[in-house]
Amino acid sequence: MRITADNLTLRYGDTVALDALTVDLPAGSIYGLLGRNGSGKTSLLSLIAGHRRPTSGTLTVGGADPFENAAVMGGTAFVRDVVDATDAEPARAALRFAADLRPTFDLDYAHDLAGQFGLPLGKGVGGLSRGQKSALGVVLGLAARTPLTIFDEAYLGMDAPSRYLFYRLLLDDYVADPRTVILSTHLIEEVANLFEKVLVIDRGRLVAYDETDELRGRGVTVTGPAAAVDAFVAGRTVLGEQRLGGTRAATVYGRLDAADRARAADAGLDLGPVGLQDLFVHLTGSAAEPRAQEAHR
């Protein structure tokens, strides 16, 4: 389902969670949603899932306002860090409950997934470990088989093997049944290869939105003699820097063309890639604030 937000704003009292956010997410991709704590990720996802209404601006999912829209809400699975199941009921009941309510829910697949995660289905949800609760949420999300599936920090507390199992299962399922998936996470490098496109939001604003490889290509680390680096980065957006003696490493935001690369080589500078996580840290750190609107696209 295509998601389009136009000047989307959400306020909680005096707090601005989303600030005139405008973005268009075509259907059929895996999106990474990155942002610091309190940046507005969960608020954005809650609006998309119809869990609340925006203060102003417009949001459409599949061409319609998602709030109280039975078709959109029925076609959206939003897995939060808090598992949506009654603590007193066994995990098996949570699967049955979802199967009762969602015509698309694949109960056999859910039981298969639960087996792969080693979920004790007979145990009460309240008695599950943090990681097991997350696994239950992931199972509910994957087995929902909805056109739009959202995982918001859904794998908190899961151990590394379980997380990698989730990534594999998600990818397998996505290949077999393409749909729109949004993953909100802080484990950026671990999941980065899953993302086809990445959105970065900070303080309720869109800081970056691009294909993952394109985004990675936006950042370049320039390393070399301090004076040469200073000269090279002059007039460019420097996201961060490190100095060691006479050597300086500067992270530059923006694509370098062939002439830039030639000039860097002539000046004896090394150009290196920037990891998605590093770029994220730079984009959402205080130094990035002046760049927020420039990076907006």
Added chain:
Amino acid sequence: MSTHPALRVLRSLVRVYTRVAAWYWGIIVAIVVVLVAAFGVLDEVRISGWSSVTTSAVKYWILSIGVMMPTVHLRFFVANGITRRHFTLGAGLFGIVFVTSFSLIGLLGHAVEHPVYAAAGWLAQLDEPYLVGSVADGALYLARAIPLHLVHFVAGALIGTGFYRFGVWRGIALIPPFAALIVLAEVGFGSEWNPSLTDGPVPFAVASLGALALAALAGLAARTLLATVPLNRTTA
């Protein structure tokens, strides 16, 4: 063709509460049997054990289930793709099914207890006439119990909605006006103060239909208040 979402809500709630209700009635029956047997041995049976144990307990139980509709269940249904309006409709249907079944079980209890009392010769020594002694009494019992129980269910849902939508302090402040619905319905029947089914301060039909109308209005109020409520992140 898939089932209407409100009917899916109804089916899920019935599934959840069938087991809960079985436990509830199992405990109630055990208490009544023990009490009646104990007083019977002492030959001190002056009241209906079933009436004494179930009359208020059932109403408060139904009230608490109503409170749980918005506070516990709403988010699970919305998280599984159900809109608020379909949830409130399904929960309302569930309320009707739930209170009707509880009222019927209440009647069934009397139907079982009455011949036991008659056989033991206790009917004559009761302080008040036995509440349900005939088919006509049974019909009147249901015509009182179902509307009254519905008002309790919906008042509970309104109280829960107050907490869910407006937070703890404003939720507490809203308890008296929402609970007033119950008082109003009770006063209409005179049910807490008068053991007779029909001897209330207003004609029985007025009390019965009035309570139904009260429940319907309160249900609409709860539906309106929940129509735009944001989903909380609390656990249950």
